[in-house]
Amino acid sequence: MMKNPKLKNLHDEWLEEITISQIQEKMESGELTAKELVLMYLHRLSVFDIRLHSILEVNPDALQIAEALDAERKESGPRSQLHGIPILIKDNIDTHDKMHTSAGSLALKDSIALQDSFVAEQLRKAGAVILGKTNMTEWANFMAIGMKSGYSSRGGQVLNPYGPGKYDVGGSSSGSGAAIAANFSAAAVGTETSGSILNPACQNSLVGIKPTVGLISRKGIIPIAHTQDTAGPMARTVEDAAILLNALCGKDDHDPITKTNPFNGFDFTEFLLKDGLKGKRIGFALEGFIERLSKEKQKVVAAALEVLKTSGADAIENVEIPSAKAAWKYDVLTYEFKPDLNAYLSQLHPSIAVRTLADLIEFNKQNEEKMLKYGQEVLQESEKTSGSLTDAVYVEALEFDLYHAKQQGIDFALEKYDLDVIVFPSDEGSHISAKAGYPSIAVPAGYTAEGEPVGITFAGTAFSEPLLIQVAYAFEQITGYRKAPVLE
Secondary structure: OOOOHHHHHHHHHOOOOOOHHHHHHHHHHOOOOHHHHHHHHHHHHHHHHHHHOOEEEEOOOHHHHHHHHHHHHHHHOOOOOOOOOEEEEEOOEOOOOOOOOOOOOHHHOOOOOOOOOHHHHHHHHHOOEEEEEEOOOHHHHOOOOOOOOOEEOOOEEOOOOOOOOOOOOOOOOHHHHHHHHOOOOOEEEEEEOOOOOHHHHHHOOOEEEEOOOOOOOOOOEOOOOOOOOEEEEEEOOHHHHHHHHHHHOOOOOOOHHHHHOOOOOOOHHHHOOOOOOOOOEEEEOOOOOHHHOOHHHHHHHHHHHHHHHOOOOEEEOOOOOHHHHOOOOOHHHHHHHHHHHHHHHHOOOOOOOOOOHHHHHHHHHHOHHHHOOOOOHHHHHHHOOOOOOOOHHHHHHHHHHHHHHHHHHHHHHHHHOOOOEEEEEOOOOHHHHHHHOOOEEEEEEEEOOOOOEEEEEEEOOOOOHHHHHHHHHHHHHHHOOOOOOOOO
């Protein structure tokens, strides 16, 4: 229990489900400091995260960073809407501070990054307080077949706050999802290669934005595959996700694909329009996707789609995506992982013994009891490749994925039915957007009769984030589905 009566009252009566704008109002009026806010979040996670395992470590400097930002606010005003706001980040994103970056693996538990990732740089520039590192599915779920979402050798099993041990927490940004759902911070950064932001967002009743590849630099993020990897915001509201996206977005000489980003210095919050659905043509892509959900979840999705039909949008039903039932594989990931990971590991501090994928596989073998609960078949499969990206299998797979995800996928449906956006049930279809490098946004769509969260995903073509935010925000404002989990 907090002893400071002011903080105890704010913690108990105000903190839960609070938005970034509401925090800024209290800070601007002098009712609250960033240091006090950090203290309250630290208290909350110390009480409730014992059960959920969503956070691997807290930034030891968080309170003092917050205090410095409070002094700066008094002297020269806030840097941005994130000034003094605590943000959690996934454990595969480098921070050049006293925290480690390990992708959830004990193999890198002592690794401290030699420099900030682009994501960390942008957060610090915006005046955010990087509060800690979130647990995740080890190696972003690119290690073993059948690994449980949210499991890592370093942090154990992340549990879903809506039903710990009962409902899947979603992966691989599991800790970011569970922590924000449980109100341990204002918002978090996740990463996605295929579904890893959208899936935990749907499972934890959150908003998750998987941006276009190129909107946010991947510099300093432990990779899976350069054609699909991206970081993105996870938050309780579309507005908070848009505010965080503002900070993360930007061009970077270290990541050439960011030179395609048209949104430098852009304000995504301008697209938070309550009537954002009016006149929009929204296509329902259900065939090949809805049947993957339980009957209970299908009912929730159906009810959410009914809302869309009466929202002022033009609902186009039975949208067919030619590649919905394509023979998708993860060959591109298998072939890109080895050279991408080897490049990352080679840049670590000399004290880190694991320098290659081969070293990692050997480390896991030597520490089998701790490391190989689910095996490491996926790592071994990648190690067998040449690592040169010259293999015919890789080039063919890449061409297959791009053609089927774009010309026979998202772009096909948008053009054929003259759509603004496509809506998918839960995070189904996320693999198509991921392979295309296209953006998606997941939003809460309700709960099953038992209480398991369900989401829907809006998807579009490259750099259609403003449109997706507009549609998602309007849907959120009409429905207000999200409610906080009851923590014990």
